[in-house]
Amino acid sequence: MAKLFGSSGVRGLANIDLTPLLACKVAAASAMHAKAKRAVVAKDTRVSGDMIEAALVAGLMSCGTEVLLLGRVPTPVCAYATKTLGADVGFMLTASHNPPQYNGIKVFNNNALSYTDADQEAVEKIISQNQFAFADWRALGNTVTIDATQPYMDMVHKAVSLKKQWRVIVDPGCGAAFSLAPTMLKSLGCKVTALNAQPDGHFPARKSEPNAETLQDLSKTVKALGADIGIAFDGDADRVAFIDENGVFVNFDRSLAAYGAFALKRNGGGTVVTNVEASMCVETMAEKYGGKVTRTRVGDIYVSEAIERDGAVFGGEPCGAWVHPKQHLCPDGPLSAALFLSALEEVDKTVSEFVEEAPEYITMRENFVCNEAKYSIVEKLGNSLKEAFPGYTDFSTVDGVRLALKDGWLLVRASGTEPLIRLTVEGATHKAAKDITQKASALIEAQTR
Numbered sequence: 001m002a003k004l005f006g007s008s009g010v011r012g013l014a015n016i017d018l019t020p021l022l023a024c025k026v027a028a029a030s031a032m033h034a035k036a037k038r039a040v041v042a043k044d045t046r047v048s049g050d051m052i053e054a055a056l057v058a059g060l061m062s063c064g065t066e067v068l069l070l071g072r073v074p075t076p077v078c079a080y081a082t083k084t085l086g087a088d089v090g091f092m093l094t095a096s097h098n099p100p101q102y103n104g105i106k107v108f109n110n111n112a113l114s115y116t117d118a119d120q121e122a123v124e125k126i127i128s129q130n131q132f133a134f135a136d137w138r139a140l141g142n143t144v145t146i147d148a149t150q151p152y153m154d155m156v157h158k159a160v161s162l163k164k165q166w167r168v169i170v171d172p173g174c175g176a177a178f179s180l181a182p183t184m185l186k187s188l189g190c191k192v193t194a195l196n197a198q199p200d201g202h203f204p205a206r207k208s209e210p211n212a213e214t215l216q217d218l219s220k221t222v223k224a225l226g227a228d229i230g231i232a233f234d235g236d237a238d239r240v241a242f243i244d245e246n247g248v249f250v251n252f253d254r255s256l257a258a259y260g261a262f263a264l265k266r267n268g269g270g271t272v273v274t275n276v277e278a279s280m281c282v283e284t285m286a287e288k289y290g291g292k293v294t295r296t297r298v299g300d301i302y303v304s305e306a307i308e309r310d311g312a313v314f315g316g317e318p319c320g321a322w323v324h325p326k327q328h329l330c331p332d333g334p335l336s337a338a339l340f341l342s343a344l345e346e347v348d349k350t351v352s353e354f355v356e357e358a359p360e361y362i363t364m365r366e367n368f369v370c371n372e373a374k375y376s377i378v379e380k381l382g383n384s385l386k387e388a389f390p391g392y393t394d395f396s397t398v399d400g401v402r403l404a405l406k407d408g409w410l411l412v413r414a415s416g417t418e419p420l421i422r423l424t425v426e427g428a429t430h431k432a433a434k435d436i437t438q439k440a441s442a443l444i445e446a447q448t449r
């Protein structure tokens with residue numbers, strides 16, 4: 001059987017890859033794995049959401065599980081509710097930032113943590129061996145509709161109270177934060193203008209992945225209305241992106257590094273977690289405030305796991321998925337937005353001033369066609385790269401091969417979906433980035449030729 005779970009749960013084209021039949025099986029197998037008496041189910045605004053939900057809920061009820069239906073809410077609301085409503089497992093139906101024809105199932109344990117590789121393997125095993133244990137007809141599960149947004153709002157208000165009336169333009173992109181994000185920001189005292197805040201599973205306004213290109217309308221609106229900040233989310237609002245007071249999209253690495261430094265300063269040191277792809281400005285900023293950085297594989301579950309393991313103060317990926325362990329362990333867009341405003345207020349800075357402190361380095365990327373054995377070639381490259389860069393300060397194989405150097409770093413990874421080996425380089429200067437790229441490229445070319 002092909003592997004069902006990827007780095008963000010089960011994901012695919014709705015009704016082609018992710019069918020109601022598969023959703024029903026994933027639900028029943030997860031209910032068995034979690035020995036679930038109670039489950040939470042939520043969805044984003046995708047057109048296929050109702051269909052996948054119906055099948056998933058049937059699978060849960062068939063195993064005797066009580067199902068709490070949260071409706072269309074962000075992924076972090078689902079994860080937080082799983083933890084606080086005493087559920088044994090939580091399901092978020094979303095394909096995150098993917099196009100509208102996709103859908104997916106993210107599964108959470110009772111601690112708001114995404115299913116780990118071990119959990120996923122256990123669920124897949126139950127499905128492949130058809131080992132379902134269905135309940136007697138007298139013990140079938142039932143459904144209850146629950147408003148989970150209020151407890152979530154209470155959590156946000158406990159963490160954040162703002163003194164200033166911030167002028168905010170918020171863009172949920174017709175996704176899962178369509179109602180919660182504007183409501184939350186208003187309740188914090190912000191003066192809110194909302195764009196694309198109607199739920200629409202076709203994502204007619206913009207692509208669901210927030211970046212400089214897709215957030216052009218938000219940038220223009222921030223500038224036109226003289227707002228303090230623009231805030232945007234991906235389809236399920238576990239990611240946040242910011243536009244500064246000048247209407248400029250804020251680089252993800254720099255906002256991550258600046259907020260990480262703020263968290264360290266407030267905590268008097270500690271650890272910040274990020275993945276192998278993030279800029280070394282995260283280290284630069286962390287070291288400035290007496291903290292250190294743990295690097296994980298790409299994927300928010302690995303960041304969350306490391307945060308829990310290392311007792312980190314903050315963690316995130318440079319796609320805007322930020323985790324605030326004091327509240328819960330799921331990346332949380334709306335909470336990140338509220339905490340970011342609170343941080344700006346505390347240090348009395350504008351968005352651009354806050355982010356400016358994190359240095360901007362030079363990134364270069366190259367792809368190398370590699371039809372076979374890409375993983376073993378990457379593994380072999382480790383030693384030759386170490387020989388070619390004898391002054392390296394750190395060597396990691398946590399995801400591909402990563403060498404930290406005095407004036408930059410390089411990362412060599414096999415693409416998960418294409419016959420490619422990808423080289424990412426960052427340099428303190430343009431020359432450093434170019435030199436590292438040339439040297440590493442020559443080695444990779446020799447292996448893939």
Ligand code: MG
Binds near residue numbers: 096235
């Ligand atoms: Mg997402």
